[in-house]
Amino acid sequence: MTVEDVLQGYASRGLLRNFQAVSGDFGFLWMNHKPMRLQWKPQTRTLVFRDVAPNVPSRSPMDREIRAFLSGLASADRPPHRRVDPAQFELFAENRKSQVSIGLRLKDGSEAEAAEKLMLVIHEVFLMLHDRWLEYMHEEFGASLE
Amino acid sequence: MSNTDDTKKQESRRNFLKLATVGAAAAAPGLAEAQQRRGRNAAVPAAPPEVEPVVPNELKNFKTAPLPPINFPMTGANLFGRACLAEGVGAMFCCPGNYGVINAVANHGIPSYGGRHEGTMVSAADGFTRASGVISTTSGTEGPGFTNMISGLAAAYVARTPLLLVASNMRVADDDTERGIQVMYQQPLTEGIKKWGKRLITPNRTAEYLSYAFRQLKTGIPGPVHLDFTAEVANYRIQNEAELGYYGKKALYRTESRPAPSAGDLDRAMSLINAAQRPMIVASTGVFYNKAWDALKAFAEKAQIPVTESGPQFGRFPHDHPLCAHAAGGSYASVDLVILVGQYCMPTAGEFAFPPAAKYIRIQPEAGDIGRNMPIDVGIVACENLTLQALTDRVRGTDRAAWINEVATAKRAFYTQNDEYYRIGKGYTDAVHPAVIAKELGDFLYRGKLPKEQTTVVSGGYGIARYVRRCLEAHRPGQVINGAYQFGSIGPDVGYAIGAAAAVQLGAGTQAAHKGAPVVNITGDAGFGISGMEIETQAKYRLPVINIVYNNNAWGTWNTYANAPHALHMYLFQENVRYDKMAEALGCHGEYVQTPDQFLPALQRAYDIARTQNIPSVINCQAKKEFWLREQFAPGFLGKTEPGITSYYH
Numbered sequence A: 001m002t003v004e005d006v007l008q009g010y011a012s013r014g015l016l017r018n019f020q021a022v023s024g025d026f027g028f029l030w031m032n033h034k035p036m037r038l039q040w041k042p043q044t045r046t047l048v049f050r051d052v053a054p055n056v057p058s059r060s061p062m063d064r065e066i067r068a069f070l071s072g073l074a075s076a077d078r079p080p081h082r083r084v085d086p087a088q089f090e091l092f093a094e095n096r097k098s099q100v101s102i103g104l105r106l107k108d109g110s111e112a113e114a115a116e117k118l119m120l121v122i123h124e125v126f127l128m129l130h131d132r133w134l135e136y137m138h139e140e141f142g143a144s145l146e
Numbered sequence B: 001m002s003n004t005d006d007t008k009k010q011e012s013r014r015n016f017l018k019l020a021t022v023g024a025a026a027a028a029p030g031l032a033e034a035q036q037r038r039g040r041n042a043a044v045p046a047a048p049p050e051v052e053p054v055v056p057n058e059l060k061n062f063k064t065a066p067l068p069p070i071n072f073p074m075t076g077a078n079l080f081g082r083a084c085l086a087e088g089v090g091a092m093f094c095c096p097g098n099y100g101v102i103n104a105v106a107n108h109g110i111p112s113y114g115g116r117h118e119g120t121m122v123s124a125a126d127g128f129t130r131a132s133g134v135i136s137t138t139s140g141t142e143g144p145g146f147t148n149m150i151s152g153l154a155a156a157y158v159a160r161t162p163l164l165l166v167a168s169n170m171r172v173a174d175d176d177t178e179r180g181i182q183v184m185y186q187q188p189l190t191e192g193i194k195k196w197g198k199r200l201i202t203p204n205r206t207a208e209y210l211s212y213a214f215r216q217l218k219t220g221i222p223g224p225v226h227l228d229f230t231a232e233v234a235n236y237r238i239q240n241e242a243e244l245g246y247y248g249k250k251a252l253y254r255t256e257s258r259p260a261p262s263a264g265d266l267d268r269a270m271s272l273i274n275a276a277q278r279p280m281i282v283a284s285t286g287v288f289y290n291k292a293w294d295a296l297k298a299f300a301e302k303a304q305i306p307v308t309e310s311g312p313q314f315g316r317f318p319h320d321h322p323l324c325a326h327a328a329g330g331s332y333a334s335v336d337l338v339i340l341v342g343q344y345c346m347p348t349a350g351e352f353a354f355p356p357a358a359k360y361i362r363i364q365p366e367a368g369d370i371g372r373n374m375p376i377d378v379g380i381v382a383c384e385n386l387t388l389q390a391l392t393d394r395v396r397g398t399d400r401a402a403w404i405n406e407v408a409t410a411k412r413a414f415y416t417q418n419d420e421y422y423r424i425g426k427g428y429t430d431a432v433h434p435a436v437i438a439k440e441l442g443d444f445l446y447r448g449k450l451p452k453e454q455t456t457v458v459s460g461g462y463g464i465a466r467y468v469r470r471c472l473e474a475h476r477p478g479q480v481i482n483g484a485y486q487f488g489s490i491g492p493d494v495g496y497a498i499g500a501a502a503a504v505q506l507g508a509g510t511q512a513a514h515k516g517a518p519v520v521n522i523t524g525d526a527g528f529g530i531s532g533m534e535i536e537t538q539a540k541y542r543l544p545v546i547n548i549v550y551n552n553n554a555w556g557t558w559n560t561y562a563n564a565p566h567a568l569h570m571y572l573f574q575e576n577v578r579y580d581k582m583a584e585a586l587g588c589h590g591e592y593v594q595t596p597d598q599f600l601p602a603l604q605r606a607y608d609i610a611r612t613q614n615i616p617s618v619i620n621c622q623a624k625k626e627f628w629l630r631e632q633f634a635p636g637f638l639g640k641t642e643p644g645i646t647s648y649y650h
Helices: A003-013 A061-072 A111-132 A134-141 B003-022 B028-038 B057-064 B076-086 B099-107 B118-132 B144-148 B150-158 B203-218 B231-235 B241-248 B263-275 B285-289 B293-303 B329-334 B384-394 B401-426 B434-446 B463-471 B493-506 B509-514 B525-540 B565-571 B579-585 B596-613
Strands: A017-022 A025-029 A036-041 A046-053 A089-096 A099-106 B092-094 B112-114 B136-140 B163-169 B196-200 B225-230 B279-283 B307-309 B337-341 B359-364 B378-381 B456-459 B480-482 B519-524 B545-551 B589-593 B617-622
Touching: A003 A017, A003 A025, A003 A036, A003 A111, A036 A111, A046 A111, A061 A089, A061 A099, A061 A111, A089 A111, A099 A111, A111 A134, A111 B329, B076 B099, B076 B203, B076 B225, B076 B231, B092 B099, B092 B118, B092 B493, B099 B112, B099 B136, B099 B163, B099 B231, B118 B136, B118 B144, B118 B150, B118 B163, B118 B480, B118 B493, B118 B509, B118 B525, B136 B144, B144 B150, B144 B163, B150 B163, B163 B203, B163 B231, B196 B203, B203 B225, B203 B231, B203 B241, B225 B231, B263 B337, B263 B359, B263 B378, B263 B384, B279 B293, B285 B293, B293 B384, B329 B401, B337 B384, B359 B384, B401 B434, B401 B463, B434 B463, B434 B519, B434 B545, B434 B596, B456 B463, B456 B493, B463 B519, B493 B509, B493 B519, B493 B525, B493 B545, B519 B525, B525 B545, B525 B579, B545 B579, B545 B596, B579 B589, B579 B617, B589 B596, B596 B617
Parallel strands: B092 B112, B092 B136, B136 B163, B163 B225, B196 B225, B279 B307, B279 B337, B337 B359, B359 B378, B456 B480, B456 B519, B519 B545, B545 B617, B589 B617
Antiparallel strands: A017 A025, A025 A036, A036 A046, A046 A099, A089 A099
């Protein structure tokens, strides 16, 4: 299974809308009305949700909290289905011009596993943002303030 | 006595008389200003003797008065009262107006409550039905009385509350004129916020349309019904039973039959359930209105599937049950199969915390809504109760110990976080932090001297709700009313509490075992400012409600605009407003709590007064708005996870 197979599966089930795939560059709508972009680079075996959290200043409290949250996902006390196993994947966040991208570099795991895992990671990141950064979610993603 | 003293006394008497001529509404500050304008320091008039609100004999004794005989020929209004009685309408909440109808309902012996504002009375009816599962009716007069009801109706609609809203209307003969006052069409204004509605204009078809109304209220996915009674219909005289045709007998115009699940649907559901490693049941609105809690428990226990809740009330599954996942939000992202039972208000992708790979089974009695917002893997169009029974028959016992342990770990983490919030909140000693109210209220209700399943709670407010609902528990159906559910109203909490307390007072539906117990209502100062006057209605009917007002001197969203001085003032109130004194003036007990250590004793006093005297209270908890600023006062304004204990959107 490829990354595209995994994403196409979600699109077929109706979870992703406006799904488009062009040479390892995938676009779709998922949890809100903002288009999301996922890149798969087979050369570096890297899968990245590009600019998934916009307008987060580098080294800001929110930036630090996102990184700490991602680090926690590799913790050994998490159940296997919720854990990003450091032996298989390196989970990373990049902040370029206040645009946070989140991705996985594959070590041992398959690209299909990586795609499933990264979808879950982004889902959990958004749960955390809804819980901790309500005003941000209101301003950037149109979440209800009330 | 000196001349000087006599002169002062005369001045004092003169001033008192001047004050009296201004009228009863003249206020002390106005007098002081008048004295200042006269340029002298006039003596303060003697205080009038203190008087307290009194419940008059007409209110004390009406329940013992005999009901008037109502026979044919009867008015359309009386026919409505008769139909409400036959269909088991549990209570009416109204304001004067629509006189024929409200008097008819009361004269049929249906418990009736008259309040101050039609909007709050709709909320009271909504609260009654959410707490009891018994349908209620609410009434207002034509024109402004009716338009006051619209917001409450919208909240009832999204909560899928089967309540019957009736309003009077002017004569059909005057349609499209402005003869007199209040001529208007009502039904277009409730478009999109009712399950069904009808402007009654054909007098001899009134019984037929009442049968439409009760079919809508009693079958399928519930929702409110709006009837407007034109004067011709309310006043029409029905000569005899024969004139009603078969519409006079409910067994002939509706059925108690419920759709059963098909074998094929059950097979498809079972194959997903058998394949799932980490399934979870979301027990929602349909479980409550179909009284499916026993079937739910039997299915969950046999299949070993954890249960969480969503919806406008909680308690369909006991919160201290080992399989309860209501407070285990941290485990939701592990779920691989979601079984939505009666989840009428459907979230979109990402709003429930279940992961993208989770599969969905959705069970509800109507097909029209299945597949809205979220893709489903198996849809079962059937009664929730019958479906859970059928699934219990088919499911095999499965060992899910690892999954149940993961859920239990998430629950412990949640409660540990609550304890940490309490520790931090208790450290703020110059005002009452919401974590203190939440934790100490929870301990008082569930871990103290009271039976944990006794007290019905209306969980309202905005920011305060995000703390308090974390500590609320429901051990039987209808024990917690999720006030702001889906519509997000700020203001109806006192109304919901009237309805919930009436249900408890009457022992209606799910409240039967706890008849007469005190009720707790949590609200904020913004909401209390909208409907607080209705505590007079609570006092009038001796509804023992303990109203906890979280008073942070601001609307809940103030912090978003903290750095916008030209806008900020719109979000703030005067500080230290004494809602407790207002309560005392309206015949309630008042408490003013300014420090954390004062809260629990005040709660105990209010509870004792509620229990022994049936007198409602207001506990005015003085907080400060800055508690929402996380960087200054951790943990600040809290977020939420859905479904489960912190949910109120879906």
